[in-house]
Amino acid sequence: MTIPFAKLFPALVISIFTLIGIILTAWLAQPVEEVSITRFFAQAISAVVLWVWICLLSVVRGWKKRNYERLFMLGVGLFYFSLVGGFLSELYLFDTYLTVFCRDITQAVGLALMAYGSFHCVSRNLAERAKLERMASHDDLTHILNRRAFMISAQKQFERAKTDHSPYCLVLMDVDDFKRINDQYGHKAGDETLSAFANYLKNSVRQSDIVCRWGGDEFVVLLANANEQVGEEFAKRIQAMLKVYGGDRGCQALTISIGISVYHHDDISVEDALHRADEAMFTVKHDHKNAISVN
Numbered sequence: 456m457t458i459p460f461a462k463l464f465p466a467l468v469i470s471i472f473t474l475i476g477i478i479l480t481a482w483l484a485q486p487v488e489e490v491s492i493t494r495f496f497a498q499a500i501s502a503v504v505l506w507v508w509i510c511l512l513s514v515v516r517g518w519k520k521r522n523y524e525r526l527f528m529l530g531v532g533l534f535y536f537s538l539v540g541g542f543l544s545e546l547y548l549f550d551t552y553l554t555v556f557c558r559d560i561t562q563a564v565g566l567a568l569m570a571y572g573s574f575h576c577v578s579r580n581l582a583e584r585a586k587l588e589r590m591a592s593h594d595d596l597t598h599i600l601n602r603r604a605f606m607i608s609a610q611k612q613f614e615r616a617k618t619d620h621s622p623y624c625l626v627l628m629d630v631d632d633f634k635r636i637n638d639q640y641g642h643k644a645g646d647e648t649l650s651a652f653a654n655y656l657k658n659s660v661r662q663s664d665i666v667c668r669w670g671g672d673e674f675v676v677l678l679a680n681a682n683e684q685v686g687e688e689f690a691k692r693i694q695a696m697l698k699v700y701g702g703d704r705g706c707q708a709l710t711i712s713i714g715i716s717v718y719h720h721d722d723i724s725v726e727d728a729l730h731r732a733d734e735a736m737f738t739v740k741h742d743h744k745n746a747i748s749v750n
């Protein structure tokens with residue numbers, strides 16, 4: 456990850472001027488007043504440069520949308536202002552009330568704004584990151600796992616099955632003549648059918664199973680700890696549900712072809728099991744569709 460120079464610049468300015476202040480303080484080793492003046496100038500100059508830089512960024516980049524960053528920077532600015540106020544009060548230039556306002560109140564408000572701004576920046580970044588991760592692993596339309604994420608989870612399950620000698624089933628499903636649904640009822644109705652089907656699949660499996668939209672009108676489910684019988688029962692349930700769903704919407708002939716492969720100890724990776732499920736489905740599609748085949 457590269458951090459743009461613009462983001463580092465304010466921190467750089469603060470560090471450089473603070474460092475200059477510290478060096479001058481140590482080098483001069485003058486009475487308190489002169490030491491304070493040196494530090495005051497170092498801090499004041501850095502605060503001014505920092506503020507000019509923030510204003511420039513606000514104008515040039517239109518920071519209007521990034522309010523939390525602005526609040527954080529405002530907090531930094533106030534904090535610096537409080538330091539300057541502190542030095543001025545050390546020089547007895549301020550009376551008590553002015554000191555309280557310029558040093559203590561601005562420091563408290565500055566720290567509060569920094570805490571509030573940084574908290575929101577971090578939570579917003581975390582939320583955005585979670586959203587991006589979800590978008591990368593889930594299908595836009597149906598909100599179930601996409602092919603890439605499925606392969607990662609399924610491969611883990613495959614390796615677990617290899618060590619535990621526990622069976623699993625891969626159920627590959629393809630809605631029959633889905634093009635007709637789109638042509639007859641419109642693409643929107645087609646989308647709704649796919650979403651409803653995915654939703655039903657999600658609600659018909661256990662937590663340990665993995666449901667994925669393989670692409671288009673094709674779906675795959677990995678049933679963990681399931682033998683051939685469990686796989687077939689699941690497939691029959693899905694077929695029955697789709698028939699009812701189609702009937703309810705007046706498209707009687709909504710059917711599905713299903714290919715099942717059961718875990719085999721000769722499989723080297725999950726792709727082997729998928730390949731067998733695909734072969735099984737190919738047989739069904741080229742036979743009479745609306746059936747289940749196990750490979």
Ligand SMILES: Nc1nc2c(ncn2[C@@H]2O[C@H](COP(=O)(O)OP(=O)(O)OP(=O)(O)O)[C@@H](O)[C@H]2O)c(=O)[nH]1
Pocket residue numbers: 596629630631632633634635637641642643644645646649670671672740744
């Ligand atoms: N509405 C909608 N349609 C889609 C989507 N993705 C793919 N399709 C359509 O789904 C259809 C899939 O076609 P195929 O699976 O090749 O063929 P089919 O009509 O289902 O016929 P068979 O598979 O041979 O039974 C195509 O017409 C695609 O346009 C989608 O996200 N929404």
